[in-house]
Amino acid sequence: MVVGLAHLLMAGLLLISTTGAARERTPKVIAKGAQIGVVNLLNAEVMHYHAAKDINNSFLKIQAVDWPVDAMLTEALQGQVEQLGLTLTALTPTDALERARESCFVNAALADGLPRNCSAPIVEQASSAGVEYLIVLAPGLNNSAHAGSNRSEGVTEAMRGWGFLTRERAGAKDKPTLFNEIELLLIGISPEGATLRARQWGGLYTMQWQTYTLPPDPKAIPPEQLDQLQPLFAAMLSRQAKDLLAQVLVAP
Numbered sequence: 001m002v003v004g005l006a007h008l009l010m011a012g013l014l015l016i017s018t019t020g021a022a023r024e025r026t027p028k029v030i031a032k033g034a035q036i037g038v039v040n041l042l043n044a045e046v047m048h049y050h051a052a053k054d055i056n057n058s059f060l061k062i063q064a065v066d067w068p069v070d071a072m073l074t075e076a077l078q079g080q081v082e083q084l085g086l087t088l089t090a091l092t093p094t095d096a097l098e099r100a101r102e103s104c105f106v107n108a109a110l111a112d113g114l115p116r117n118c119s120a121p122i123v124e125q126a127s128s129a130g131v132e133y134l135i136v137l138a139p140g141l142n143n144s145a146h147a148g149s150n151r152s153e154g155v156t157e158a159m160r161g162w163g164f165l166t167r168e169r170a171g172a173k174d175k176p177t178l179f180n181e182i183e184l185l186l187i188g189i190s191p192e193g194a195t196l197r198a199r200q201w202g203g204l205y206t207m208q209w210q211t212y213t214l215p216p217d218p219k220a221i222p223p224e225q226l227d228q229l230q231p232l233f234a235a236m237l238s239r240q241a242k243d244l245l246a247q248v249l250v251a252p
Contacts, residue, residue, distance in 0.1 A: 028186070028197040029249045030133065032085040037131040038077060039091050040070045041101045041138040042182060046226055047163030049155055050218060057168075060156060061219055067230050073137050076234065076241040084250045091129050096121035105138035106160065109145035110183055110199060119193035126189040133188055133197070135244075140183045140201065147203045152179060162233050164209060166218060176209040178229065180236045184244050200244035205236045 044067045052058045074090055081088050104118035114122070126134050139161035140146040151157070155165055164176040180202035188197045211228050215221050 028188075028247060029251050030084075030086065030197075032250050032252065033087070034133060035087045035089055035131050036081065036133040036135055036186075037089050037091045037126060037129045038074060039093050039097065039125060039134055039136045040073050041093060041098070041105060041136060042069055042161055043139075044069050045161065046229060047159060047161060048166065048221065049159055049163060050166045050168065052168045059219065060158060063221065063226060065223070065226050065230070067227075069137075072230075072234050072237060073241075076238040077135065077245070080242055080245045084245065084248060086250065088135075089129060089131060091125065091131075091134075094121065094125050094128060097125045101138060105136070105183060106141060107145075110140070110185070110196070111145060111148050111201075114187070114194060114196045122187055122194035123189055126187075126194075131189070133186065134194075136183075136185045136187060138183045138185070140181050140203070142179070142181050142203065146181070146183065146201060148201075150201070150204060152181075152203060152206075155179065162229075164229070174212070174214070176212050178207045178209060178232055178236070179203065180205050180233065180240070182237075182240075184237075184240050186244060186248065198244055198247040200240050200247075202236065202240050205239055207232050207236060 045062050045064045048061045048063060050059050070090060074088060077088060100118060100121040104115060104121070108115050108118070122134065126132065141157060142152050142155055142159040143157040144151055152159070159179055160181050162180060162182065164178045166176045167174050182202040184200045184202065185196060186198040188195045209229065209232065215225060
């Protein structure tokens with residue numbers, strides 16, 4: 001059973017933003033009433049990094065989850081977008097954009113902007129829906145190309161997407177740290193191509209899994225236990241969406 005958001009708050013879980021980077025950027029102006037396509041490139045999966053006493057026993061494991069990531073993204077954005085007088089349109093990724101996920105998002109140095117050779121599949125996605133803006137959710141990596149100086153220490157650079165860290169030394173008392181290694185991007189489309197208009201790196205937010213209990217086999221956490229994480233990642237995504245849209249100024 002998924003733990004409700006009210007239960008999350010009652011449990012005293014802490015959501016942390018480690019920087020005010022969004023507030024330091026110059027607001028990007030968008031015309032009121034503009035339609036924004038929303039595209040999800042993040043798979044419904046959770047990455048588990050376990051730090052063992054003996055480093056040879058540490059492991060990295062990916063477990064699939066049955067979470068409606070598309071709906072989580074739309075819900076995180078909807079309220080803020082409506083307040084700005086904009087309109088969201090949920091889009092299915094084109095084949096070209098799906099193929100470009102690794103090179104244009106996961107392995108790209110998005111802290112420096114979109115790679116020039118990635119414009120074509122992004123423009124195709126927007127053109128197919130008749131929109132001039134896209135908000136894209138994509139997995140990132142725990143490295144400087146995404147996180148800059150805010151890379152999470154003690155966790156492999158291969159950590160991507162949504163995940164958590166467990167520590168053998170803490171034993172049954174361990175409260176895993178959740179990692180939000182995802183990119184949320186606002187991309188503008190013009191005759192010149194695709195331009196990154198605003199960006200919010202999810203690695204700035206962390207949370208502890210306070211309801212975690214040590215399972216019999218740490219390498220095979222039951223699906224119902226992993227489902228406790230859905231409202232936690234939804235809360236982080238909502239905060240990330242809010243900080244992304246704080247970079248947007250809507251023209252009268």
